[in-house]
Amino acid sequence: MRIELKNVSKRFGQTQALDSVNVVFGEQKIYGLLGNNGAGKSTMLNIITSRYLADSGEVAMNGQPIFDNDACLNQIYLLSEKSFYPDSMKTGEAIKWAAIFYPSFDRNLAHQLAERFNLPLKKKITALSTGYASIFKIVMALSSGAPVLLLDEPVLGLDAGHRDLFYKILIERYSENPCTIVISTHLIAEVAGLIEHCVIIKNGRIVKDAPAQDLLAGGYTVSGPAGLVDEYIRGKRVLSQSGLGGLKTASLSGERPNELPQGLESGRLNLQEYFIELMNEEA
Amino acid sequence: MNTMRIKPALHYQLDYVMWTVIWVIGIGVAISILAHIITGVVVLGSINIGGFFVAGDSANMAYSVGGVMIFIAFIFGVGGIREDLRFFVQNGLGRRTTFFATLFGALIAGAAIGLISEVFNLIHRAVPVFPLTGNQFNTGGFFVGWLMHIIAFTLAWQLGAMISLIYYRLSTVGAVVFSVVAGAMILFGFGRMVGGLITWLEHNDAANLVYLFDFARSPATMLTSILVVTAVVSTITYLLITRAQIHEP
Numbered sequence: 046m047r048i049e050l051k052n053v054s055k056r057f058g059q060t061q062a063l064d065s066v067n068v069v070f071g072e073q074k075i076y077g078l079l080g081n082n083g084a085g086k087s088t089m090l091n092i093i094t095s096r097y098l099a100d101s102g103e104v105a106m107n108g109q110p111i112f113d114n115d116a117c118l119n120q121i122y123l124l125s126e127k128s129f130y131p132d133s134m135k136t137g138e139a140i141k142w143a144a145i146f147y148p149s150f151d152r153n154l155a156h157q158l159a160e161r162f163n164l165p166l167k168k169k170i171t172a173l174s175t176g177y178a179s180i181f182k183i184v185m186a187l188s189s190g191a192p193v194l195l196l197d198e199p200v201l202g203l204d205a206g207h208r209d210l211f212y213k214i215l216i217e218r219y220s221e222n223p224c225t226i227v228i229s230t231h232l233i234a235e236v237a238g239l240i241e242h243c244v245i246i247k248n249g250r251i252v253k254d255a256p257a258q259d260l261l262a263g264g265y266t267v268s269g270p271a272g273l274v275d276e277y278i279r280g281k282r283v284l285s286q287s288g289l290g291g292l293k294t295a296s297l298s299g300e301r302p303n304e305l306p307q308g309l310e311s312g313r314l315n316l317q318e319y320f321i322e323l324m325n326e327e328a
Numbered sequence: 329m330n331t332m333r334i335k336p337a338l339h340y341q342l343d344y345v346m347w348t349v350i351w352v353i354g355i356g357v358a359i360s361i362l363a364h365i366i367t368g369v370v371v372l373g374s375i376n377i378g379g380f381f382v383a384g385d386s387a388n389m390a391y392s393v394g395g396v397m398i399f400i401a402f403i404f405g406v407g408g409i410r411e412d413l414r415f416f417v418q419n420g421l422g423r424r425t426t427f428f429a430t431l432f433g434a435l436i437a438g439a440a441i442g443l444i445s446e447v448f449n450l451i452h453r454a455v456p457v458f459p460l461t462g463n464q465f466n467t468g469g470f471f472v473g474w475l476m477h478i479i480a481f482t483l484a485w486q487l488g489a490m491i492s493l494i495y496y497r498l499s500t501v502g503a504v505v506f507s508v509v510a511g512a513m514i515l516f517g518f519g520r521m522v523g524g525l526i527t528w529l530e531h532n533d534a535a536n537l538v539y540l541f542d543f544a545r546s547p548a549t550m551l552t553s554i555l556v557v558t559a560v561v562s563t564i565t566y567l568l569i570t571r572a573q574i575h576e577p
Contacts, residue, residue, distance in 0.1 A: 096417055096574040113422035113570065116331040121420065127575075129418035131411050145336045146419035191420070 046106060046120055046192045046225055047071050048093060053102030055088055055249075062088040064249040066102070070193070070225055077240035077257070078229040079320055085249040086229040087126065090195045094123045106193075119147065122189040124182045124196045130170045136181050137166035140188075149190025158184045158214065162207065175202030183211055187218055193225045200232065208235065215239070237316040245323060252323065257316065264314035265301035268294040273308050284314075284322035296322070332425045334432065337416055341433030345404065349437060352400055353444060397441045398477075398484045401434065405488020409569075410496060417574050427569045431562060434485040435478060442477025446470050472547045479551065483558040486565050493568035 048070040055063040063085045070076055080086045091097040093104055095112050103110065106117040130139055144150040159166055162180045173181055179201050186194055200208045216239070219226065228236050243260055245253040253260060264284060267274055271293040284296040296318045305311055409430065416426045450470070495506055
């Protein structure tokens with residue numbers, strides 16, 4: 046399934062939430078949709094799923110317009126921050142109905158996942174804590190069988206153990222049943238290992254759209270004694286630096302050198318550092 | 329090509345509506361039987377709630393299942409449409425599907441309720457000492473009365489949905505104004521307003537307009553009139569649904 050946004054714009058009052066966005070989410074790949082608060086990530090996902098109406102532009106799946114097209118919408122599951130379930134509905138009922146609405150919904154998997162996460166099935170969705178509300182949405186998304194999963198802040202309110210379990214299950218599901226996954230999150234360090242392709246958005250505009258490896262190849266880290274590091278980075282473009290005791294690590298922009306002065310070690314650039322620098326740079 | 333998956337949406341709608349309908353009818357029948365037993369002993373005055381009467385005098389004790397259900401349909405429309413829209417969109421269905429599932433749901437539920445109401449009416453005619461229902465649409469006979477229930481139920485539902493969707497689109501100021509106007513209307517009573525309007529129309533040589541909605545004079549004309557109003561309200565509801573931004577509650 047290939048989702049394509051062409052010149053999509055959306056304004057809320059004085060705020061330009063999306064500004065002529067062009068982006069393609071291709072088949073069977075894990076995308077990271079990264080951006081600061083209010084960058085336009087959720088708006089983009091809401092427009093893809095027809096919750097919001099774009100002011101202009103086109104959204105298509107395999108060339109077909111998605112808007113109000115059940116055949117397309119049924120191929121997408123959006124895990125959103127907000128609950129769109131009726132107030133009186135219980136978790137178990139939501140699973141029952143999802144199995145009716147989504148032809149590929151795996152009810153057994155949903156029950157298995159609910160058990161793994163200790164999600165109660167007889168509790169009202171609105172009565173769940175923030176963490177369990179996220180777990181409920183995760184169970185629904187992973188069981189939906191939809192070839193396109195849009196995960197908007199999927200681990201909101203989850204503790205470390207449950208976050209780890211979620212990432213494991215996500216990888217399991219992806220390896221068993223490859224699909225298109227778009228993860229929109231603030232916890233970049235946690236998803237860095239999963240993301241194959243980054244779409245970075247700022248103030249409603251796409252500022253980077255490239256494979257994660259290519260982005261990270263544009264920089265490197267240097268670590269070692271503080272004095273040596275300071276000497277090495279002089280005159281170079283520094284993305285970030287941090288020190289502990291007499292040791293220091295600096296992230297630099299540019300191609301990773303084959304050789305470094307003795308006493309220094311080079312490493313791979315961190316996606317979170319790259320993102321922060323990119324946000325500062327554009328500001 | 330745009331497609332719709334109405335079947336699962338309709339399944340959900342009917343599941344949601346039918347249980348409420350069964351409960352309301354059950355309670356309604358129980359109340360009317362109880363009220364009838366009581367009125368056998370005590371003479372009650374008319375009790376008016378929202379334009380339909382619960383109890384009349386002891387000679388003509390009546391309970392309008394159809395009338396109550398039309399009021400319930402309005403509540404379904406007001407309270408359900410936004411929740412349904414959010415739920416269906418969450419489950420991969422579109423706005424048009426939501427509209428048509430709601431429309432067909434109202435028609436099917438209206439048909440079932442109309443049938444029950446008309447059967448009650450037949451019982452009332454056959455056994456006049458045991459009147460269970462006072463059917464305001466009965467003048468045109470069983471079939472016309474049944475059709476009238478279906479259309480009135482659908483109109484009430486669509487009207488409720490339309491009002492809810494208009495409210496949904498309003499700004500904070502607009503919502504406050506809307507609430508005040510709606511509150512005032514409820515306070516002064518729809519019935520009195522409509523009555524006043526009819527009197528005004530009669531005194532202003534607009535008798536033909538009154539005739540359009542006078543079931544007693546011409547059931548077929550009123551049926552057609554209500555059908556046209558339903559079509560107009562449904563069209564507005566459709567346009568509102570297809571243009572709504574779907575937010576969290």
